[in-house]
Amino acid sequence: MSHSRVVVVTGGGDGIGAMVVRRLASEGWSVCVADIDETSATAIAADLTDRGHRVIGVGADVSCEADVERIGEVAETELGALSGWINNAGNTSPSMLLKMEVDAFDSVLAVHARGSFLGVREAARRMVRSESGGAIINVTSSAGLGGTVGQINYASAKGAIIAMTKSAAKELGRYNIRVNAVAPSASTEMTRTIMTNEKFAKTYLSRIALGRFAEADEMSATFSFLLSDDAGYMTGQVLSIDGGTYMVS
């Protein structure tokens, strides 16, 4: 990118977000890691700072408006004008539809849907103000594309994120702000859990066209690409990184 390379990664203290933070830092991005688990956010920031990268950690809840505004403020004050923002933070509260409590529905919608909305809005306000354009990435899931069993709250939130991505892309294109979504498959941690159950692992793998789980870098590479000028003519898209598990005609 020709302008500053400053990016916020929500939920960057662990899992997929942490893989993305490490990749972007190694590519020269200045990264603000925002996570409700402040300890993990500051730990990854300290580790990467020790390795010579420019990374800060912020404790924040993405479902809280004031917290998201604070993330934007801290990131720009300490690192410079934002050119990227990744809405990756997520939670789950699974149960079958017939048993699902309203609280379980609301709490998952609050983090994924409201949290992504707040992140997109905060990033866009700052990018519009600096007139330098930028790239926003939202994290959805095959659950949001094709539905799932036992997580109607999560699938609803991820479906909302897809529609939000397209709507924001349409509104923000004229400011040269691109908004895309990625739909990852099992992260390293989840893969480990699946692999401990031989029968489940076999069933799971049989659904993946490539017949194997993702390497960490295969996941983070797509995030890096979508932030880069190489994706300069892409907006409003959903990219699946799932070895061919979910395919749309």
Ligand SMILES: NC(=O)c1ccc[n+]([C@@H]2O[C@H](COP(=O)([O-])OP(=O)(O)OC[C@H]3O[C@@H](n4cnc5c(N)ncnc54)[C@H](O)[C@@H]3O)[C@@H](O)[C@H]2O)c1
């Ligand atoms: N792991 C998968 O198989 C998979 C598949 C498809 C999509 N996803 C999506 O990828 C994203 C990352 O998932 P993951 O598997 O790495 O999860 P994870 O649980 O390993 O990490 C999520 C991170 O988000 C943080 N977080 C949770 N609630 C937060 C909040 N309110 N505010 C700020 N931070 C918060 C957590 O502390 C954690 O560090 C999520 O959006 C998830 O829905 C994951």
